[in-house]
Amino acid sequence: MKDLTQLDPVALRTLAVAVRLGTFEAAARELHVTPSAVSQRIKALETRIGRVLLHRVKPLEPTEAGLVLVRLSTQTELLEREAVAELVEEVDDESTLYTSLPIAVNADALYGWFVDALADVQTRHRVVFEVVREDHTRTAERLRRGEVMAAITGEPKPVPGCRVVRLGRLRYAAVATRDFHARHFADGVGAASLAEAPIIAFDRSDSLQHDFVRRVTRRHLAPPVTYLPSVREFDRAVRVGMGWGLLPESDVADELERGDLVELVPGRRPEVPLFWQHWRLGSGLVADLTEAVVSAARDWMVA
Structure with missing residues (x-):
């Protein structure tokens, strides 16, 4: 069996960016490298894993193995940013980079109460959000594909690697x-x-x-x-x-x-019925966001 420890973090991030943006060219622009370098990094990662990670179509389509590594990359980046924030907080809080958290939300929640939860979390964390508006029947798929870290969904069954919290009806x-x-x-x-x-x-x-x-x-x-x-x-x-x-x-x-x-x-x-699903992480940011979402939903929904 291959030893899959110590995967190249640069290659993992390259894969995640390529999947998020959909093409090698777009990923290259964000990463400030050439499309050839993006392709080579992903090929090297595929060789290391021994599996195909991407279907080379437009937009790029991750395989099941690719989705696993996209989630790993995104989770690692979040935890790294939180660790850095803790280390530099007392020295110069302004030097801490903002963490970006991708979330999928249905339109009625977004319009009605969800922004209140986001605003509450921003009072405690240096965080910005990439909110994807999607029907509640389809947000779980975004979570499953690793495109978002959390979602409001009508799906009560946890997506693999996720925790479910019931919000109400x-x-x-x-x-x-x-x-x-x-x-x-x-x-x-x-x-x-x-x-x-x-x-x-x-x-x-x-x-x-x-x-x-x-x-x-x-x-x-x-x-x-x-x-x-x-x-x-x-x-x-x-x-x-x-x-x-x-x-x-x-x-x-x-x-x-x-x-x-x-x-x-x-x-x-x-x-x-709506549920809050999020990746299982030892993340204070995700924990605080979950608390804020549950609290904000309580005033709008039937128990």
């Missing part, structure tokens, strides 16, 4: 304006009306509205859809009558009480 209400409701649902909310009434969806991976229709009608329908990949514009589209949509219960409670919005099926409020 985000409850939604299917709503429309009074005029829209009178125009499309005058004869009630059923299969015929739901098949014809336009809906608002975040993007093509947003299945909340279609899932709601299927649960209410027990049928697979294909209503007309407007896609708006922004929480603010999504909310606005529902409130100006472009279509009906599922909005967080906490965001529409007052408007429902005033009658400005009408609930399509009163009391039928789907819930999406």
